[in-house]
């Protein structure tokens with residue numbers, strides 16, 4: 001069956017980002033129904049079902065509605081610059097969003113379908129690897145998708161997205177509630193990479209949410225909200241990989 005979503009308008013900027021999501025619903029069919037319902041006012045360019053079926057719901061040149069209130073590298077109209085891809089997954093428990101709460105690993109069929117799609121989008125729009133991101137990266141306080149069970153290292157091995165492979169590091173941790181130059185330096189690096197946070201020198205709730213989002217994507221084994229040495233080392237490595245001057 002062919003699906004198409006009425007939930008789109010015109011882009012106001014070029015395409016330079018891909019945003020990955022999970023559907024957070026009980027099934028692919030339920031997600032397709034919602035993403036194509038005019039009353040829901042949400043959509044994505046693509047949806048990949050558990051069996052690897054790829055549905056295109058919105059034309060690539062149009063502005064699909066998947067990011068919501070979000071920011072990256074100072075850009076707030078993420079829908080205008082991003083391509084949105086939804087992966088069917090029941091998602092974390094999130095009653096406020098009606099999420100079912102049975103978060104599971106993505107299927108091999110989903111990954112096998114996703115990788116060539118990302119490779120094509122990357123080359124078609126000349127998208128930099130550092131801009132292949134999670135919804136949680138651009139909306140850390142609100143969103144967890146696609147979440148810590150998504151295999152970003154496999155994507156990077158296939159030439160899409162960045163993956164920091166530092167496995168150990170020594171040094172002091174930075175924690176919520178702390179303040180000072182080391183916290184300011186951490187915030188500056190997170191902001192330089194693209195995360196939306198204020199460089200205040202105080203490890204506030206926003207900083208904790210951003211560190212958690214960073215870990216969900218790049219340090220999934222240490223998703224604590226505390227910036228331990230490994231988190232700091234992977235952030236450093238990512239800035240290098242992304243070619244961002246510090």
Ligand SMILES: [Zn+2]
Nearest residue numbers: 021022135145
């Ligand atoms: Zn999302």
